[in-house]
Amino acid sequence: MTDLPAAVLEPEIAPRSTAEERWRALRTVSRGDLIFRVVLTVLACLLPLLLLLIAVELVSEAMPAARRFGLSFLTTSVWDPVRGQFGALPLIFGTLYSSVVALAIAVPLALGCAIFLTEFAPRWLRYPVATLIELLAAVPSVIYGLWGIFVLIPLLRDHLWPVVRPVLGHVPIFSGVFYGPSVLAAGVILSVMILPYIAAVSREVLLAVPADQREAGLALGATRWETVWHVVLPYGRAGIMGAVILGLGRALGETMAVTMVIGNRHEVSASLLQPGYTIAAAIANEFSEAVSDMHLSSLFLVGAVLFLITIIVNALARVLVWRVARGSAVGSTAI
Amino acid sequence: MRGRLARRLIGSTMTGATYGAAALAILPLAAIFAMLLVKGAGSIDLNFFIRSAVPVGEPGGGFAHAIVGTLIIVGMACVIGVPIGVATGIFLAEFGGGRFGFGVRFVADVLNGVPSIVIGIFAWTWLVKPMGHFSALAGGFALGIILVPIVARTTEEMVRLVPNSLREAALALGYQRWRATLQVVVRSAAAGIVTGCLVAVARVAGETAPLLFTALGNQFFSTRLQGPMAALPLQIYVYASGPYDEWHRQAWAGALVLIVLVLALSLIARAVVRAKRQHA
Amino acid sequence: MTKALAYFLAAAAATTFLASGAAAQETVRLTGAGATFPYPIYSKWMSEYHNLHPNVEINYQSIGSGGGIRQFTDHTVDFGATDGPMTDSAVAAVQGNVYHIPTVLGADVPTYNIPGVTAKLRFTPEVLAGIFLGQITKWNDSRITAINPGVDLPDQDIVVAHRSDGSGTTYIWTDYLSKVSPEWAQRVGKATSVNWPVGLGGKGNEGVANIVKQTPGALGYVELIYAVQNSINYGLVQNKSGNYVNASLETATLAATGAVAALDRNTDFRISITNPDGAQAYPIASFTWLLIPKQMTDATKARTLLEFVWWATHQGQQYNEALAYARLPARVVQLEEERLKSITVNGTAVLPRNYHGQ
Numbered sequence: 001m002t003d004l005p006a007a008v009l010e011p012e013i014a015p016r017s018t019a020e021e022r023w024r025a026l027r028t029v030s031r032g033d034l035i036f037r038v039v040l041t042v043l044a045c046l047l048p049l050l051l052l053l054i055a056v057e058l059v060s061e062a063m064p065a066a067r068r069f070g071l072s073f074l075t076t077s078v079w080d081p082v083r084g085q086f087g088a089l090p091l092i093f094g095t096l097y098s099s100v101v102a103l104a105i106a107v108p109l110a111l112g113c114a115i116f117l118t119e120f121a122p123r124w125l126r127y128p129v130a131t132l133i134e135l136l137a138a139v140p141s142v143i144y145g146l147w148g149i150f151v152l153i154p155l156l157r158d159h160l161w162p163v164v165r166p167v168l169g170h171v172p173i174f175s176g177v178f179y180g181p182s183v184l185a186a187g188v189i190l191s192v193m194i195l196p197y198i199a200a201v202s203r204e205v206l207l208a209v210p211a212d213q214r215e216a217g218l219a220l221g222a223t224r225w226e227t228v229w230h231v232v233l234p235y236g237r238a239g240i241m242g243a244v245i246l247g248l249g250r251a252l253g254e255t256m257a258v259t260m261v262i263g264n265r266h267e268v269s270a271s272l273l274q275p276g277y278t279i280a281a282a283i284a285n286e287f288s289e290a291v292s293d294m295h296l297s298s299l300f301l302v303g304a305v306l307f308l309i310t311i312i313v314n315a316l317a318r319v320l321v322w323r324v325a326r327g328s329a330v331g332s333t334a335i
Numbered sequence: 336m337r338g339r340l341a342r343r344l345i346g347s348t349m350t351g352a353t354y355g356a357a358a359l360a361i362l363p364l365a366a367i368f369a370m371l372l373v374k375g376a377g378s379i380d381l382n383f384f385i386r387s388a389v390p391v392g393e394p395g396g397g398f399a400h401a402i403v404g405t406l407i408i409v410g411m412a413c414v415i416g417v418p419i420g421v422a423t424g425i426f427l428a429e430f431g432g433g434r435f436g437f438g439v440r441f442v443a444d445v446l447n448g449v450p451s452i453v454i455g456i457f458a459w460t461w462l463v464k465p466m467g468h469f470s471a472l473a474g475g476f477a478l479g480i481i482l483v484p485i486v487a488r489t490t491e492e493m494v495r496l497v498p499n500s501l502r503e504a505a506l507a508l509g510y511q512r513w514r515a516t517l518q519v520v521v522r523s524a525a526a527g528i529v530t531g532c533l534v535a536v537a538r539v540a541g542e543t544a545p546l547l548f549t550a551l552g553n554q555f556f557s558t559r560l561q562g563p564m565a566a567l568p569l570q571i572y573v574y575a576s577g578p579y580d581e582w583h584r585q586a587w588a589g590a591l592v593l594i595v596l597v598l599a600l601s602l603i604a605r606a607v608v609r610a611k612r613q614h615a
Numbered sequence: 616m617t618k619a620l621a622y623f624l625a626a627a628a629a630t631t632f633l634a635s636g637a638a639a640q641e642t643v644r645l646t647g648a649g650a651t652f653p654y655p656i657y658s659k660w661m662s663e664y665h666n667l668h669p670n671v672e673i674n675y676q677s678i679g680s681g682g683g684i685r686q687f688t689d690h691t692v693d694f695g696a697t698d699g700p701m702t703d704s705a706v707a708a709v710q711g712n713v714y715h716i717p718t719v720l721g722a723d724v725p726t727y728n729i730p731g732v733t734a735k736l737r738f739t740p741e742v743l744a745g746i747f748l749g750q751i752t753k754w755n756d757s758r759i760t761a762i763n764p765g766v767d768l769p770d771q772d773i774v775v776a777h778r779s780d781g782s783g784t785t786y787i788w789t790d791y792l793s794k795v796s797p798e799w800a801q802r803v804g805k806a807t808s809v810n811w812p813v814g815l816g817g818k819g820n821e822g823v824a825n826i827v828k829q830t831p832g833a834l835g836y837v838e839l840i841y842a843v844q845n846s847i848n849y850g851l852v853q854n855k856s857g858n859y860v861n862a863s864l865e866t867a868t869l870a871a872t873g874a875v876a877a878l879d880r881n882t883d884f885r886i887s888i889t890n891p892d893g894a895q896a897y898p899i900a901s902f903t904w905l906l907i908p909k910q911m912t913d914a915t916k917a918r919t920l921l922e923f924v925w926w927a928t929h930q931g932q933q934y935n936e937a938l939a940y941a942r943l944p945a946r947v948v949q950l951e952e953e954r955l956k957s958i959t960v961n962g963t964a965v966l967p968r969n970y971h972g973q
Contacts, residue, residue, distance in 0.1 A: 036513030040426035043419055044439050047487065050480060051442045054449065054457050080810035081781070082803065112356025120350050121357070129357055131601065136364050137534050138597035140541030140568045142575060143590045147367050149825050179774050180830055181815050192363045199360065200534055201492060204527050208496040225346035239492060246488060249447035255544050256572070264779030264816025275815050280450035281779075284544055285818055287452065289681030289781025289807050303453050310448035314441060390659035391938060463691055469646060551648065552676040554658055555665070563646055563674055573677065576819040577655065578844035 055307065062301035065294060073301060079266040081290070086298035090266045092305060094183065094276035098258065099251040101187025101272065102194055107244055109191070110198035111233075117199075118206040119228055130203065137196040145260030148189045153180040153261060156188070161273075176271045181263030184272040189257050194247035201246060205239030206232060245317045252310055255284040279306040371594070375587030383588060388554045388570075391579055398589050400556040401570035404471070405593070407558060408550055408566055409540050411475025416482030416539075417532055423483065424490025424528070429516055431491070440491070443484040454480050455545030463549060471557075471564035474550030478539045485538070489531025493524040529604050537597045543568040567593045643919045645673045649683020649696030650783050651819060652721055652838050653903045656940045657696070660931045664923055671919055680783040681807055687713070687906045693916060695906035698783015699807050700885035712909050714954050715884040716924060717902040719932075720871055720941035722862040723787050724849035724899070726827050726842045727834045729754055731769060736850040737762045737859045740795035740890075740898075743852070746773055746834060747792065748799060749813035754832065776826040776835030779816025781808035787901040788836045791889040836899075839863075840939040854898040855890055866897035867941040875944045882950065900941075910959050917965045921955050925972050 065073065069086060076087025117130050157180045168174045209232050217227035233240070263275020264285065279302050290296045382397045389396035423443070427436055458477035463469055497520045505515035521528070546552070551563040552573065558564075567589055574586035647657075654677040661673040678686070680697035687695030688709050700715055725738055742758055745751040751758055755768040778785045786807045793800040803809050815830075817823040823835040824845045839862050842849040851859035860866050873893040874886055890898045905924060911917040928951055932942045943951075956966050 032514070033512040036516070037430060040422055040430065041435075043422040044426040044435075046419055047423060047439055047446065047483060048442045050483075051446055053461075054446075054453065057457060057460060058453070078810065081808040082806045082810065085810075109356045109360055112353045113360050116353035116357040120353055129361065131598075132361050132364055133357075134530075134534060134537070134601070135594065135598060136360070138537035138541060138594055138601075139364070139367055140543065140571060140590060140593060142543055142568060142572045143367060143371070143541075146575060147363075147370060149829060151366060151370065154829060177772065179815065181826065195360055197534065200530065201489065204493065204496065204530070223342055223346035225349045226342065229349075239496075242488070242492060245444055246447060246485075249444060252448045253450035253453075255450055255452055259779065259818050260822060264818070265814070266810070277816075280452065283450060284452050285780040285816070286808055287456065288547070288679040288685070295808070303450070306448075306450065306453075307445070310445050314444045314448070317444075318441065388658070388662075390662040391655055392659075393662075464689055468691055547678055551646070551674075551678075553674045554661065555672045555674060562644060563676070573654075576651070576821040578821065578824075578838075578841040579655070580844065 055304075058300055058304040058307060062297055062304045065297035065301040068294065069298075069301075073298075074305070077266060077268060081286075081292065081295045084292065084294045086294070086301075088279070088298075088302045088305060090268045090277050091279045091282050091302055092309070093268045094262070095252060095278040095280070095306065095309065097276065098183050098186045098190060098262065098278055099248060101183065102190035102251045103244070103248060105188065105191035106195045106198060106247060110195045110243075110247070111202060111240070113195070113199045114202035114206055115228055115233075117203050119224065119232075130200075133199050134196050136192065137200075141193065141254060141256040142260075144189055144193060144257035148185060148257060148261035152188060153185050156180070156185060172270050173272050176269070176274050178273040179263075179275070181261055181275050182273050183262060183269075183276040186258045186262040186276070186278070187272070189261055190251045190254055193254060193257060194250045197250060198243045198247040201243035202236070202240050205236040205243065208239075209235045241317065241320065245314060248313060248317075249310065252306065252313070253280050254278075255280040259284055279303065368594070371587055371591040374584065375589070375591040378584040378588040379591065383585075383592070387556045387565075391581065396585070398567065398570060398585065398592065400553065400565040401567045401589065402592065402596075403556065403558065404550070404553070404565040405540060405567040405596075407560070408471050408474045408478060408546070408564060409536065411472070411560070412478035412482055412539055413532075413536060415476060415479030416535075417486060419479075420483040420486025420535070421490050421528060421532075423487035425494055425516065425521060427487065427491040428494035429520075440488070443487045446480075446484040447488070450544070451481055451542050452544035452547075455548045458545065459548040466561075468561075469549065469551035469563040470561050471550050472560045474546050474564065474566065475560075477545040477549045478542060481542065481545065482535050482539050485535035486532055489534065490524075490528050493527030493531060494520060496527065497524050533601050533604055536600065540597055541568050541593060543572045567596075642670050642672055643915060645671075645693045645916060645920055645923075647673065647675045647683075647694040647696060647905075648678050648686050648692050649675075649906070650680045650698045650903055651677040652698050652783055653696065653719055653940070655840070656719055656935060656938050659934050659938060660927045661923075663931070663934065664926060667926075671923070673920075673923060679780060680786070681781050683906065694908075694920060696904065697906060698901065698903045699786035700904060701906070709908075714907050714909055714958070715904040716907055716928070716951055716954065717884050717904050717943060717947055718924075718927060719903055719935055719943065720864075720867045720900055721787075721903060722839045722867045722870075722897050722900040722941070723784055723791070723836045724839050724842050724862045725834060725852065726824065726837055726847045726849045728827050728831060728847060729769065729771065730831050732766060733848065734763075734766045735848065735861070736766065737853065738850045739853045740792075744792050744796035744799050747775060747777075747812070747814070748796075748802070749775075771832040774826075774830050774833040775811075775814030776817055776823045776830070776833050777811050777814045778808075778819075778823060780818050781806075782819075783807060783901070783903065784820060784836065784838055785809065787889060787899060790887055790901075791899045794890045839867075843939055852898050854896055855892060856894045856896075858894060860895055860897045862897050862899070864936060864939065864941040866895055867900040868944060869893050870896040870898070870900040871902070871941070871947070872896075872944050875946050878946065878950065880950065884947075884950075907958065909957070911965070912960065914960045914965065917958065917960050921958060921965050922973065925952070925955055925966075925970070929972050 073088055075089055077089045078085050078087045113133055117126055157178050161178050213231055213235055214227055217231040258278050259281035264277055265275035266277055283299050283303055287299055382395045385399050386397035387400035427440055455477050458473050462473035462476055502520055505519040546566050546569050550566055552569045553563045553565045571586045571589045574582040657675045680699050683695035683697050684701055684705055686692045739762055752773055754771045754773055760768055789805040789809055793805040815826055817826045820837045820841045823837050824841045827833040827835045827847055851861050854860050870888050870891050873891040873896055874888040888900055928948050935942050958965050
């Protein structure tokens, strides 16, 4: 910015002669910018401040439980409010498991939608379909939960599973009796909930890929699909990564819908068909009713664990984006 | 090297797959909407919009208190969250290359992952407990906190997508940096920023957990910011968790109204942005 | 356009502030929070009371019994409500400045969904404990068929449904199981939230009801009103006298009467009425309480609250039956009157000595 010659910064018709005056003019020009930058920086500081305050509150309330249980909090499965014994392994496992399932379903679908909307959809269809997909974000999680109970679970348990069982029943992740409320149901609901975020942002990213990139691909003889797969998508890699992280964030912290369909059982099981539990669901279920101090403190501790998981996941994703986006142009300065 | 036929086949299949993906994505929405219409449309009448809650067994009750409450609380959340979020987004896009920018971006992503109930508890500790009572203000604050990181990240992505040539052209024309950013770059990213804000507002409008400990809910009609206030998602949740069929029907109706409300907001905002584009 | 919008928002905010300030003069507003079980009857009472006294707005929200206790302890509400009484340590946390005032009676029922079975099943305490301990796993287990002759029970897994959120309903259920099953008392115990040996967790009474409705072979416990309103079958439970009793308003009141007859005059009402004496008493019933400070600070609010509670425990009881809540026994109401009259603000009693309602 300051490399540009003064003549560009302040185009004048009658050139000023003294250096003093030109220096003064330069400073005047930069004051507005200075205020602009200061204001933005101050406002941007609010986010880290907020995070700090939340972290401080979580950690200070969690200390009693941390001191009492230590690392066994992360490795044991017993959650007994009566005896004051708390182990969060099923919660951590369930949170990660359901989020992975959600991403596995949502990312391909969302990308497919984004590609559809930017490349293949007929012009008249684009706006309505995009709006409809974004509308998925507007459905309150309680309604997703109710839909899950009354429509999705019976569908999965009574119609889909009997058909699929002969083929998949032997696979460990599909073992056990399927009662309905399960990690699978939660994963599916979550995928529906995070799809609009990933799709909306991916779509904007793909829209921003310059037309000449596409044209270059086509000019070289690629089919439309090959252009998308080999040219457009790689160009927007980093932005799409950002979209996926946004979706993952939502999946990790979703409360209401998950607690209504996951079965709320403090148990670790490899099978998708078994009930499970997530940290956010446990906090939502038990926070307002937790009467003993150790129970409350344990809930704060498990909340702090979720915090930590979110930080680790985001750090990993950042590293991934940095590695992957070194070649791409769109959003590459996002690192 | 694949033969021409194979490539075209793959191309057609994948094209069809994207059609399928879009259809599959819309399917749950259609299913939910259909369920809401079937279960809830019958309960929507004039009373639903102008009358507040009545006791069980009495006819003519409505969600007026919840609808107005949501508008007020979400309005407050926008007033708090949108300016800070957009400002942070612009900061990240324009000055966010260094370590501080990296940190803020990281923080925003982490905050996006914090469960909304934790935000509600946070707002309770900082606003409800010291004040000694529940309030719509605390509710708006909690929702605003949820808004900021979403709006910040989407704004950043949208501003970043504006080609550098536009920035350089503005600067070449003699604009100061701040004017170039605000009047040229942000304006051309406006549509995308609005999309991001809308997605965030849509999410926040349907949040129940953070309001449980802040706005609490109110069976009476209230516009007092310093007291408890009803909100659509809260009321839906309470009625859906109750035992009475008539409450369930009203809950479905409430959900229908909520979605339609958000859709209306979305369409209006898009239309406004489109109109502005045509003027500019 | 954005300028116009900004002006509009500012104007709207200003008007709201002004309007709210102006209206606040005459209305007395009280806020309470707590148990979900009595929410329907409380909201009915508060509406009716508002009709009788238009300047009184009492807002009650159901955030759970523990939530009610916590908000009461933190002084963010004017009164609390709970299905499970405060423990001694919780009472100590408020320096004893709390009265438990019973308002209505409720009953937990065992609801079930067995394909092909429409009859009302019978349950003994041993069977219920066995099922919830995970020891009885099939509906055609001999222990169940023995007490239900004539019912064709299928070879189906029992899917237990319990509460995932802490609640007074759970407290009542586990309190009962602890009394009738030493193994339960030792392994699990009684609380608003316990470590369930088996089962799926549902959020809220409605969550459990939904699991039962949607899962063939399910058995769960819910408050009576939820079973009735959801039209799910619920069973008879054998009481202390050996009779199989159907949960109803009468049998719930009978459960209270027995326990209440032995009440000490200075009782703090934190009594359990599960597994009581009484030939037709339903064994899994309980009071639900309002939490009111013994010493309050705001005279107007105190007067309004106490007048309301008086009305609720007297005239308000007429609304109970329609919503499937049982009435308070007369002796309980009598003792409550004394408690309410003893509540003070700055040392002076709020209600006059000869107060007898409106």
